[in-house]
Amino acid sequence: MAAHANWPCQLAWAAHRAQSWLVMANILYLVHRLPYPPNKGDKVRSYHLLKHLAEKNQIFLGTFVDDPDDFQYIEKVRSFCSDLHVARLDPRLAKIRSLNALLADDPLTLRYYRDAGLQDWVDNICGQKNIDAIVVFSSAMAQYIESIARLPVIIDFVDVDSAKWTQYAPNHRWPMSWLYRREGARLLAYEREIAARSARSFFVTEAEAALFTRLAPECAIRVEALCNGVDADYFAPIDNRASPYAADEIPIVFTGAMDYLPNIDAVRWFVAEMLPALCERWPQLRFYIVGRCPTPEVLALAGETVTVTGTVPDVRPYLQHAAVVVAPLRIARGIQNKILEAMAMARPVVASSECAAAVDAIIGQELITATTPTDFIGEINALMQAPECCIAIGNAARQRVITRYSWEAHLASIDQYLPGLQEVAA
Numbered sequence: 001m002a003a004h005a006n007w008p009c010q011l012a013w014a015a016h017r018a019q020s021w022l023v024m025a026n027i028l029y030l031v032h033r034l035p036y037p038p039n040k041g042d043k044v045r046s047y048h049l050l051k052h053l054a055e056k057n058q059i060f061l062g063t064f065v066d067d068p069d070d071f072q073y074i075e076k077v078r079s080f081c082s083d084l085h086v087a088r089l090d091p092r093l094a095k096i097r098s099l100n101a102l103l104a105d106d107p108l109t110l111r112y113y114r115d116a117g118l119q120d121w122v123d124n125i126c127g128q129k130n131i132d133a134i135v136v137f138s139s140a141m142a143q144y145i146e147s148i149a150r151l152p153v154i155i156d157f158v159d160v161d162s163a164k165w166t167q168y169a170p171n172h173r174w175p176m177s178w179l180y181r182r183e184g185a186r187l188l189a190y191e192r193e194i195a196a197r198s199a200r201s202f203f204v205t206e207a208e209a210a211l212f213t214r215l216a217p218e219c220a221i222r223v224e225a226l227c228n229g230v231d232a233d234y235f236a237p238i239d240n241r242a243s244p245y246a247a248d249e250i251p252i253v254f255t256g257a258m259d260y261l262p263n264i265d266a267v268r269w270f271v272a273e274m275l276p277a278l279c280e281r282w283p284q285l286r287f288y289i290v291g292r293c294p295t296p297e298v299l300a301l302a303g304e305t306v307t308v309t310g311t312v313p314d315v316r317p318y319l320q321h322a323a324v325v326v327a328p329l330r331i332a333r334g335i336q337n338k339i340l341e342a343m344a345m346a347r348p349v350v351a352s353s354e355c356a357a358a359v360d361a362i363i364g365q366e367l368i369t370a371t372t373p374t375d376f377i378g379e380i381n382a383l384m385q386a387p388e389c390c391i392a393i394g395n396a397a398r399q400r401v402i403t404r405y406s407w408e409a410h411l412a413s414i415d416q417y418l419p420g421l422q423e424v425a426a
Contacts, residue, residue: 290315
């Protein structure tokens, strides 16, 4: 009798599954870097987008691996997909190959990510699998669908990459300054072209969306912000998490991929312009640069007052036990996951004003901003002198992340543009 009493529930569950099957779409998802592990900004976003899409769709994923260490995660990514194609990318060879774009008047970025095997796979998938829609993550991957006209395309630009290249130019001498300006101009032309052919173009902040709208006014009606989120359950302080620091240290922490030019510039600037004065005032202070793939110029910063960790198994202990987390980025596009993660870990963050502008937080209460080296030194000194203030700012910062930066809430906005999911959302 008990088993029979459960039949209505079983029938309801079966009906729900049948409905889900009926509206399930086949989505081609193209990403410029394997979306796992979520250990750097773009991979955090592309992974959560993959996970969200896979909840109600069949996913056909084409992507690259540019770090040999990521090959171990291919099966993890495959668990989200109906089919997966991974192309190997050697960054050094890709840079050399991309120079061919100078002869063809193309953006270097497209040649960097060009692969004949991936193109063949995309063509076969679109020809054989009844693909309903295409989701492109980053402008470089749009080249693989240029010949496909019949399917709706959604592109997540994340940032206005062309503006980033242009922003690099003033900080470099010729010929690199010329090369960066050229790449910015060529890439913007391509971004405008693919946005004009897409059903929707997403950017990580309202400011990035507004910037692209100014640069490409013809695309304005189909441009939208899709904010980043953070997993506040994962990035949460816990009482028994061991500290990676010596007991007598005052750790100031920067996190991020250390082969990324804006991050390299940030830590070099901090070490040269802020750290000496801070160490003079606080002799036990030590600056920790925590992140994968540090370049030779980053490794050269290591010394008496600086530790360069390279890849760490878990960034959370470094954040939780930091006295202060800094984000002194002078070249910043979009929202920085490093800021959201540190806030989620209930730590006080001092960020450059431009970088902090993308974060929805109360300045002075949930996030501290600075512009000049003098500003950074003053704000960090003030926090060091007021431990209770650090606790209050950290707690307020975590609460802001919990209430404002949920991945689920942000990513749900993409569903209305995907076939079938409109009915589910309704």
